Amino acid sequence: xxxxxxxxxxxxxxxxxxxxxxxxxxxxxxxxxxxxxxxxxxxxxxxxxxxxxxxxxxxxxxxxxxxxxxxxxxxxxxxxxxxxxxxxxxxxxxxxxxxxxxxxxxxxxxxxxxxxxxxxxxxxxxxxxxxxxxxxxxxxxxxxxxxxxxxxxxxxxxxxxxxxxxxxxxxxxxxxxxxxxxxxxxxxxxxxxxxxxxxxxxxxxxxxxxxxxxxxxxxxxxxxxxxxxxxxxxxxxxxxxxxxxxxxxxxxxxxxxxxxxxxxxxxxxxxxxxxxxxxxxxxxxxxxxxxxxxxxxxxxxxxxxxxxxxxxxxxxxxxxxxxxxxxxxxxxxxxxxxxxxxxxxxxxxxxxxxxxxxxxxxxxxxxxxxxxxxxxxxxxxxxxxxxxxxxxxxxxxxxxxxxxxxxxxxxxxxxxxxxxxxxxxxxxxxxxxxxxxxxxxxxxxxxxxxxxxxxxxxxxxxxxxxxxxxxxxxxxxxxxxxx
Numbered sequence: 001x002x003x004x005x006x007x008x009x010x011x012x013x014x015x016x017x018x019x020x021x022x023x024x025x026x027x028x029x030x031x032x033x034x035x036x037x038x039x040x041x042x043x044x045x046x047x048x049x050x051x052x053x054x055x056x057x058x059x060x061x062x063x064x065x066x067x068x069x070x071x072x073x074x075x076x077x078x079x080x081x082x083x084x085x086x087x088x089x090x091x092x093x094x095x096x097x098x099x100x101x102x103x104x105x106x107x108x109x110x111x112x113x114x115x116x117x118x119x120x121x122x123x124x125x126x127x128x129x130x131x132x133x134x135x136x137x138x139x140x141x142x143x144x145x146x147x148x149x150x151x152x153x154x155x156x157x158x159x160x161x162x163x164x165x166x167x168x169x170x171x172x173x174x175x176x177x178x179x180x181x182x183x184x185x186x187x188x189x190x191x192x193x194x195x196x197x198x199x200x201x202x203x204x205x206x207x208x209x210x211x212x213x214x215x216x217x218x219x220x221x222x223x224x225x226x227x228x229x230x231x232x233x234x235x236x237x238x239x240x241x242x243x244x245x246x247x248x249x250x251x252x253x254x255x256x257x258x259x260x261x262x263x264x265x266x267x268x269x270x271x272x273x274x275x276x277x278x279x280x281x282x283x284x285x286x287x288x289x290x291x292x293x294x295x296x297x298x299x300x301x302x303x304x305x306x307x308x309x310x311x312x313x314x315x316x317x318x319x320x321x322x323x324x325x326x327x328x329x330x331x332x333x334x335x336x337x338x339x340x341x342x343x344x345x346x347x348x349x350x351x352x353x354x355x356x357x358x359x360x361x362x363x364x365x366x367x368x369x370x371x372x373x374x375x376x377x378x379x380x381x382x383x384x385x386x387x388x389x390x391x392x393x394x395x396x397x398x399x400x401x402x403x404x405x406x407x408x409x410x411x412x413x414x415x416x417x418x419x420x421x422x423x424x425x426x427x428x429x430x431x432x433x434x435x436x437x438x439x440x441x442x443x444x445x446x447x448x449x450x451x452x453x454x455x456x457x458x459x460x461x462x463x464x465x466x467x468x469x470x471x472x473x474x475x476x477x478x479x480x481x482x483x
Contacts, residue, residue, distance in 0.1 A: 215473045
């Protein structure tokens, strides 16, 4: 008898679950009424969107509508939808409360078996973002550095992704070993804000510095009157698109789009003294014609050719680089014998090259003629993970007879060694007769070209800003030649 009662109770409960949500006793449960299928729910703030595959009418039971039953604990609500409906949005729900949503097909006074899903409406979270302040590069043994980040939501937490190089304790980073340390900032979701996309920042941990024994041999601080050109004792402005004498090098050998003009190189007259090299998009009214037709850009280029020569030592400039795809600034040197010993035999030292479509990356490269006489290069890049057009940075080069090392803010970008070139004599050291090389200095802002890439159609101007350039001897090695 006890087993019979238990069976009867189970049968009544099952029937109740199948027929739940009947709006009146007039509805009769029937398996002959086709049920809807594949119910899905999409929760949002105070509402849930239901979607189902419509039930199929048969000769015995034509579908006349749908009944939606919503329950939570003892609370229940019943809704109706038309026979053509395949979705229904339930409104006025309480966020964070879980509801059961039951959908059944109707055929006159008959109701089908049910399909059901649980869903919990949630408050729409506000957007969150992290502004992670770029950490400064560190030397091994330096004091722990404070990390800082602003968020819309929860306070940022920091994690080291390179725990063998650096550790994070709270909001401070501790240097452990030499290398590139990667820190991640995160802001988790809260009741009101979504989780932010994590942001990563790189800082370089360098060996404790051994101060270079430097002696300043020459500098240009660009501190003359506002609107003036760079000092003629140091600089000459290159002009045109490179076609015609004395250059005979259309597009400057790189399919560049700019036409160099003298008035693009302007000192701002500020207390800091800044040389601005301006690139400007030209209009149809421009009178300049380039090798490809009407010139698209004017820009500036200055060189110390025929005025100053440099041999070995340390060269450095403090600069803010231009923004915008297609911009291509450079701080570089060429062998002063280029007229009699054409490129690449004369040698080229690119202390800094940059392109606007890779705004966090600096390039350091040597170009020269290889053992077969063809162009060869040694160089590399450093991704700083910070936009180099947003602020000033120092770009330097330590030049020794058998190696050239490129720097950004005292951190090594790349070291090129004579032994890596395969040459007995390379243009950056003594030649076969023991004569030391002499190179001249160049600043320019190219646009487009083989390296710069396509120029953004919305870009109308770009600026390379140079605070100063300084040249030193190191351990007595370094020579300035005034022509």
